[in-house]
Amino acid sequence: MIPESKIVLGTVQFGLDYGVNNRIGKPTEHDVKSILDFAHEQGITTIDTATAYGDSEIVLGNYFKKDGYSFEVISKLDSTSSSTLTDSLQTSLDRLQIKNLYAYLYHSFESMERRYGEDQSEINEVVSGGFVQKIGVSVYTNEELEKSLNYSEIKIIQVPFNLLDNHIQRGKYFKRAHELGIEIHTRSAFLQGLFFKPIEEIPESLSALKPALKHIREITKRYNTNLETIALWYVCKQELIDKVLIGVDSLTQLQKNIRSLHVILPNDVMLEIEGIIIDNPALLYPSNWKL
Numbered sequence: 001m002i003p004e005s006k007i008v009l010g011t012v013q014f015g016l017d018y019g020v021n022n023r024i025g026k027p028t029e030h031d032v033k034s035i036l037d038f039a040h041e042q043g044i045t046t047i048d049t050a051t052a053y054g055d056s057e058i059v060l061g062n063y064f065k066k067d068g069y070s071f072e073v074i075s076k077l078d079s080t081s082s083s084t085l086t087d088s089l090q091t092s093l094d095r096l097q098i099k100n101l102y103a104y105l106y107h108s109f110e111s112m113e114r115r116y117g118e119d120q121s122e123i124n125e126v127v128s129g130g131f132v133q134k135i136g137v138s139v140y141t142n143e144e145l146e147k148s149l150n151y152s153e154i155k156i157i158q159v160p161f162n163l164l165d166n167h168i169q170r171g172k173y174f175k176r177a178h179e180l181g182i183e184i185h186t187r188s189a190f191l192q193g194l195f196f197k198p199i200e201e202i203p204e205s206l207s208a209l210k211p212a213l214k215h216i217r218e219i220t221k222r223y224n225t226n227l228e229t230i231a232l233w234y235v236c237k238q239e240l241i242d243k244v245l246i247g248v249d250s251l252t253q254l255q256k257n258i259r260s261l262h263v264i265l266p267n268d269v270m271l272e273i274e275g276i277i278i279d280n281p282a283l284l285y286p287s288n289w290k291l
Helices: 028-042 058-065 086-095 109-128 142-148 167-179 189-196 204-222 227-236 251-260 265-274
Strands: 007-010 046-048 073-075 101-106 132-138 156-162 182-187 243-247
Touching: 007 028, 028 058, 028 251, 046 251, 058 086, 058 265, 073 086, 086 101, 086 109, 101 109, 101 156, 109 132, 132 182, 142 156, 142 167, 167 182, 189 204, 189 227, 204 227, 204 265, 227 243, 227 265
Parallel strands: 007 046, 007 243, 046 073, 073 101, 101 132, 132 156, 156 182, 182 243
Antiparallel strands: none
């Protein structure tokens, strides 16, 4: 059984119409309250947001102000921001209406690489001052992941990981991160909803992924399970992953995800998934998609 405390609730959907298979749009603030209340009741302790997620931080701030449950919050420095790290952090804290963050992440490896030298003294100040517990970075590629291990103040690395972008692609880097005491948080467990999109609706630019997507569907049928369950089960079962970020746009969706955590699947499923190899990993990065 997978503990709910391993789940981080992503909130990009609270501020933007997000996801290739999102047909609902942004939830209302009433819906957000229902989602967050249920998440807390189920043992989820951490939520993830960012300045770049539309008004997500503001929506969360309204929730906290109206006596909502408290969570550990992760936010991110906008990659395009020219503000100092301290000022950007304070803006997020003001929007969230809280006093400190669990973690503050560079939203891209490129922005960290560009700003890190000038930010170092501020990183030490905001951590020692109790405004943030840990500094981290959100990356895409294994090259970025490996390079991030060399930045001494980086204590969390957030990286895509899923049925296609799997242990075969990432495992050795996760092991090295743990040896250095760096937390691994993963995102894109559902590949922005691509796993749920009907095969015939997959755009031509991603046609090379169709065989792998069909294979996943065959696995779910063979083991009498579903896509939500197998996608979340696979990621959460990884011992080298500390936290798994999932985004939802409705309470019903979150309830389904929570039920998936309690399903037991045989180890053969893990072996089948890790036999899936994507020759062109760039197809797994939504920033490269042309939809």
